[in-house]
Amino acid sequence: MKGKAGILVAGILLMGIASAEAQAQSAGVLLEKGVFLEQTKGDLDAAIEVYRRIVADDKANRKHAAEAQYRLGMCLLKKKQPKQAQVAFKELVAAFPKQAKMVAKARQQIARSRKRITGAELAGFVKEAVLTISTCGETDPRVKPTLASLSGLAEPAVVEAVAKFLGSDKNTVRRSAIYILWKADFASIAPAVGGLTKLCKHTEDFTRGMAALTLGGRKIDGSFRTLSDMTLKDKSPYARRCGAYALGLLGRADARGVLKKALTDKDQFVRNNAEAALTMLDKAAAVRGGGAPDMRKANAIAQAVKPVMAGIYKAIEQKDTPAALKLTRHMQQQLKAFQQAVKGADAEGSLLVGVKMIDELETALATGKTDQAKKILGRLDVMGPIFEKILKRAASLQAARGDDQLPPQVMAYIIDQHMAAYKRGNAKGLHVNTHIYGVDARFKMIQGGLLAYRNDTDRVIRDEVPLGNFSKRGGRVLYGETGALQTFRMVRRETATGGRYRLWWTPDRPIQPGEMRLLGYRGKESRKLTKTDGGYRLKMNNHFGSPVLENFFLVLPAKMTIASESTIRVSNKRILGM
Incomplete structure (x- = not known):
């Protein structure tokens, strides 16, 4: 390495301890040790031994034990022992049925292991998902991992299998199938459109309303007449209000006449939804006319x-x-x-x-x-x-001009990766964080990151909200999407596990239900990396205390050499000499 500069990258994952009980703490500490052995030391055999010790302990916290069982299977996969890994994943499903997130992840691994999944097996996955969600409220923590368990399977076949439950005589099962078609990440629900349209005439008003919202939300253009009739003619106020809102989701300009009539409905909620739908149509109108587009126009x-x-x-x-x-x-x-x-x-x-x-x-x-x-x-x-x-x-981390700003193309790539991770994590009920470490040719490093906030409530958010935990109180600034500085405060927490301070952000404008905001933070000052024999050392840490999907980006000049690293990179990307 003489005469050659490099960077030593060490990634350390620090998991928090979730319970105050002594046995739970013991399992948590062991799990942290196992993760360290697996991801940092690369000692899979030692990690497997720790994970098996946790699983064998009948008094261990069930959440920790389920994660240990899953990590055991992943270690076996890394050791190229797929059959043993599948046994571990199946044991997780059987032994930890209430640990929905880990069960969903195990099922995905089981599904991926099969080059050709049989129709009966796929039908089994779908049936379990429909029946599980049929027992849930919309905010039940089992919903997101159950929806995620259907990903990775043959999509048209999954949709067809779900559509079969639309004819169920049991209301909760029928509604569950409708909900899956509405909320699951399907590119197309074409095989189910006929069944959904038929349900818009069902005797139960909840079924009619949910079917309408699904058709509108999925942009099924052929449902326009059905949704219009429901909005104006259905005897149920609930169904009429669903029909009106579904027309807004559908986005067709010719729905305006129907919605204007609905503004005179005797039910206030129908009128409110008709007004909201008209607002949606205004926002969805295409940009017309020649010349350059008007970038000042919202969305x-x-x-x-x-x-x-x-x-x-x-x-x-x-x-x-x-x-x-x-x-x-x-x-x-x-x-x-x-x-x-x-x-x-x-x-x-x-x-x-x-x-x-x-x-x-x-x-x-x-x-x-x-x-x-x-x-x-x-x-x-x-x-x-x-x-x-x-x-x-792209301006979130560039508002303060200087030598340490990243090119817009680099930020566009990182943001794209963050949003893709957010979509995956959100489907599984996981927080998603993105850490960015920028290093220049003089080995000066400045740290930043991205934080997403989504209003998952049914009310407008105006007050401050928590964005995440940090180990240090100060030394950073927060930006909105336009690069405007944001107001926030750091509040000391009772425990240091997962970060001593919590960042509370005061939104610069009201956040509507379902709206997502993306914020960027960065350090106020850069620092020189620690010099070692033949290069410089950089450590990337995760201080989050609960299950989370973490992204780490190291951005450096393309000519700079990475001498060694403790964790294998997921990918490499070269953009504009970086």
């Missing part, structure tokens, strides 16, 4: 792209490839027009994410790979409404 990109995406979905379902390709190319032109509108600005590179995804979509359609096209559309469906926000997010 301008989302408003332009979303109607086109709905048309692509419809063309694929109708097997009209020429129409789908035409609309895809039109959407690409739209996004490039926005790119041109911000040319020369810091945010210009952020739209490269969307442009690349649409290129992939066009290729898939042109080569007849409709399943792949649907998956890409599913990703775009998530990204579409936030393209406009990406322009602003």
